[in-house]
Amino acid sequence: MAKPHHLKRFYLLLFLLYSSGITLYAQKAAFGQIDTADLKLTSCSFEKNASAMVLFNTAKASYTKYDGIDMEVHRRVKVFNEQGTVTANVKLQYYSGGHNEDIKNIQVISLNLVDGKIAITPLDPKLIYVQKVDKTQKQVVFTAPAVKAGSVIDIKYTWHTSLSYNFPSWLFQELIPTRYSEYQAEVKYGYSFNVIKKSTQPFVTDTAYLVKEQRLKRHVYAMSNIPGFKLEAYMGSVEDNLQGVYFKPAQSEMDWNMIGLRLLLTTDFGGQWNLPLKGEKDIINEAKVLKTDEDKIAYIFNTVKNTVRWNETDLAYSEKGIPAAWALHTGNSTEINLMLYRLLMQSGVKPTLLMLGTRDHGEIEFNNPSFDRLNKTVVRVPIDSLQYYVLDASGKYNTYNSTPYDLLGINMLTIDPDKKDFQIVKLKTALPSTEIVLVDASLNPTGKMDGSVQVASSNYKRISKLEVYDKIGEKKYLEAIKDDNNNLQLSDFKFSNLEADTLPLREDFNFKLELTGSDDNYIYFSPNLFTGIGANPFLSESRLADVDFIFPSTYSINGNYKLPVGFKIDALPKSTILSMPDQSVTFKRTTGENNGAVVIHYVIIFRKTKYTRDEYPALRQFFKTMYEMLNEQVVLKKG
Incomplete structure (x- = not known):
């Protein structure tokens, strides 16, 4: 059964480059x-600080003579300032496996006002390139010419699938605002799709009707x-939270069992763990003499982790084969974990095995079996x-012996190659990650105030801090502490227990x-240090995405502030307890x-990890009140 392979890569990459969106403009402005x-526009009327705006997108998807699908796209973008010129850089990504998709008939021009007249600059077709992304993806790459503040970029192309x-689904929303977006989908008789709408604002057009003389059903959304x-x-992935319309086959032979079976038959996934790794016999022999499975698991896990470096790429398959990745000491996440799987066996x-879509890629959906969102493999071993x-x-x-925190709370596909068993599961943890602060x-x-600080971070707090430190370096890490x-x-910053x-x-x-x-006569200070x-993080009155804290957390902050000679306490925040109605978050302050010395103790406990957009107002109000309490000042008076 065919699948919309293009959806994830096609839309998300376009989105990130300010070049996504498949829509129609009601006024049907012709290309050029x-x-x-529109050329004289200097800002977006409903988002004043936008660097650029999509004036309109047009798309019409319909069946070809031989039951392929063409989607004709017309997109126009207005650039307001220098920052918005990045919209000239376009990458149109598509699924190239089996030559099932293609992008063709590309036209690109830039329009500018020069001395009050419209100047049109076309893109030389020789400057349109096709690049290989990976084994299954290609992208059309180009840069619109002569783009500057005030320009309008006009783009047309046809996306085709055999x-x-x-049938293409698409997104109305992007990083930049869109003035108008409309999509026309013509589904011929004999094909049936379920239409899933994701929206946080009303459609101006939402209709579907039969066109009997053409033997099709026309859907129009705007x-x-x-x-x-x-x-x-x-938040989770961007695409999971964008407004869009999705076409899913009403009757599909594809389910998660079939996806699992197909994965086992592929050479770049199921064919990998039968391939020997150079020098593996010494590792296997060393593991076999260990007394318990836990000792074997620990030894092999650390051997693989310390031998092969992650290349910071997540894919659902091996790019070069796990023997080659092992020899090069570098590989994607699936390659590394398939090595681990083989050596354990x-x-x-x-x-x-467990396969998943990472949070930034998009979580797999129980009711939407698809290869598209699978981009990482990990290993599961029974303890009991x-x-x-x-x-x-x-x-x-x-x-x-600790489930990585980025795997918590998202759907995963279990793969048991021996039993041919495939299920959707979700990993959880009840163990809170704690942070204890002593000031x-x-x-x-x-x-003036001076002193020392000790911070102890356990479990996932420990790991996330080290990852941030590695990513941004000590200078920026300390700047973040200074807030x-x-x-x-x-001064005198240092880590301890790095290796333990x-x-x-x-x-x-x-x-x-x-x-x-x-x-x-007075000294004021906030103990929120x-x-x-x-x-x-929740200042906005509205929320587009669900809130995902990933794991439960507990903060314990203890402050001891010695009073200066000749001063006494004039005002001290009161001891208090604040809780969410469902007790999912509690804040406790004890003062004395x-x-x-002024002694202040805060305890903040996050028991729940996910909140929907509907729950956001209550969460926002709690945070508003909690931060007001955190920022209450201690007042010292002389005399």
């Missing part, structure tokens, strides 16, 4: 013809004034009849803080005075 009012059930999608804290352990280890040897800080500080009469506070200075992954990661540093607003939770 434009109202000068597969009759590969939206106007669509805001640019804003990346939000704690050869050592007498009985592993199975109820428990499993889930292993991913591609992660630098992953351990064999020991002194204040002086001139309104844009120019009055704060840090069973112990909490410890951070130690000293600090000096200039307290603003203080005078000769180094809490680890950062700034409030002890031996001439």
Whole structure:
């Protein structure tokens, strides 16, 4: 059964390059013809700070004479400033496996006002390139010519598939705003699709009707004034949250069992774990003499993780074969974990596999069996009849006995090659990741604070911190701790327990803080220092994506602030408890005075990991109140 192979790669890459969207414009502007009012536009009326705007997209999808599908696309973009010129760079990605898809009939022009007249600059067809992305994907690449602030980019092309059930779905929403978007889909008699609509705003057109003389059903969908999608804290993949319309075959022979069986038959997946790795006999013999399966699992996991470096690519298959990746000491995540799977099998352990779509790629859907979103493989090993280890040897800080946090809470396909058993499962953890902060500080009469900080991060907090540190480096990491506070200075920063992954990661540093607003008689300070939770991520009144914290967390922040000589407490935040109505998040503050010091203790517990958009208002209100409490000041008075 045909599948819409193009959907994930095609739309998401276009989206990320500000060049996605398959839509129709109600006024049917012809290619190259434009109202000068659009050339004179200086901003988007419904999103003033936008660097560019999609004026319209047009697409008409219909069957060809031989039951293929053509989708004719016409897209027009207005550039407002220099930042918006990136919309000139276009990559149209498509599924090239089996030559089932293609992009053709490409026309590109740029339009500019020069001395009050419209100047048209066409793109030389020789500057349109086709590039190989991987084994199954290609992309058409070009840059619209003569693009600058004020330009309009006009693009036409045809996307084609030879597969009759590969009917294109598409997205209305992009990173930049869209003034008007309409799609016309003509489904001929004999084909049936379920239409799934994802929208957070009303359609201006939403209709379907029969055209008997042409023996087809015509669907027309349109939206106007669509805001640019804003990346939000704690969200999943972009595509999972965009407004769009999706065509799914009403009757499909494809299910997850069939997908699993087909994967086992492919040479670049199911054919890989029978291929020997150079020097593997020594590893296998070493593992076989170990007394327990757990010892074998730990040894082989660490051997693979330390031998092969992840190339930061997630794919559902092996690109060059696992023997070659092993010899080169580098590979994608599936290659590395198929090596792990093979060595475990050869050592007498009985592993199975899990395949998934990562959060940034898009989660697989139980009711939509498809190869499209599968882009990573990990290994599962039974501990007993109820428990499993889930292993991913591609992660630098992953351990064999702790499920990697990026695998939690998303659908996965289990693959048991021996039993030919395939199920959809979702991994969970009830174990919270904790962060304990100890602040020991002194204040002086001139309104300055200095002291030391210890931070202990366990479980997933430990791993995520180390990953961030590796990615951005120490300088930016310390800047993040300072949180844009120019009055704060840090020194003597160091990590401890880096090599002992069973112990909490410890951070130690000293600090000096200039307290603003203080005078000769009063000192003001907020004990919301180094809490680890950062700034409030939920300031927006509305939310486009669901909230995904991934794993439960507990924060314990303890502050001891020694009073300066001659000062006493004038105002102290009250001890209090704040909870979400369902107790999914609680905040507790305990305050007091002890031996001439202000003592403040915060405990914040996140028990629930996912909140829908409908639950967002209550979550936002909780965070608003919690941050107001965190920012309440201590007031010290002289005398």
